[in-house]
Amino acid sequence: MVTVRYFAGARAAAGGVSSEDAEAGSIAELAQLLADRHGERLGLVMKSASFLVDGLACHDREAELPAGVTVDVLPPFAGG
Template identity: 50%
Template sequence: MMTSTTTVQVTVRYFAAARAAVGNDAEAIRIAPGTTVADLVERLGARDAELAKVLMRCSFLCDGIAVRDTSTVLRDAQTVDVLPPFAGG
C-alpha cells in the first residue's frame, strides 16, 4: 500500500533585510503539497510585521531559478531564496 505525503519540506534562505527581520539565515519549513510561492510568502509574513514589509519588496529564487510567477507550486526539498532589493556601488 502506498502512503500519501501529507507535507513537503522546503528550505528558505534569507538575505540582507530579510535575514535581519527573521534573525536567521535559513530555516526548513513544512508545507502542504500544492503550496505556491505566494502561499509561502503569505505564511512567512503572517509571523512578523517587519518581515511582511520586507517580503513585499523581495524577489524569489527556487533552486536558483528566478520566480516570475508566484503561483508556482513548490516541490519537496526545494530551496527558496528570499532576496530583498540590493543597492551597491
Template identity: 50%
Template sequence: MSVTTATVRYFAGARAAAGVPEETLGLPSGATVADALKELSVRHGEALSRVLLASSFLLDGVAVRDRSIPLSDGIVLDVLPPFAGG
C-alpha cells in the first residue's frame, strides 16, 4: 500500500494543544484532509480535537474549505486556530 506523507504545522493554541510545533503524518494514499484531522485527534487527544473543530487549514498555503480534498505526497498542512487580535 502506498503512503502519503504530510508535514503538519501547528500555530498558536494548536501548537500548545499538540505539544509540538510540527510533525510528519503518514497516511494511506488517497487520504483526505478529514482523514488527517481524524488521525491527529487520535494521536493528540481531546485538547487538540477541540482546537481542530474551530481551526482553519491551509494546504501548501491555500485555504481549505472542503475537507474531502485528497492529500498529495509531501504536502504541508497548516493548522490555524482562531486568533484574538485588535
C-alpha cells in the first residue's frame, strides 16, 4: 500500500481528492490504477506528471514502489 498525494491540476483531475491510498508495485501500475479509478482526465495528467517518492524524484516508471512510501503527483507547471 502506498499513499498518493495530488497537487494542483492533478488534484482537480482526481475530483478534488488531495490524498488516498493505493496498492501498486510501480509508478506505471499506480498511474494506470488511478486513471481507472478517477477517469480519463487524470489519466492524461498522469502521462505528463512528475512523481516524487518519499520526496525524491522518480524518473523510472517501472521502478519498484516499496510498501509504505508516499508518492506525490506533480502535473506540469506553467513558467520556467
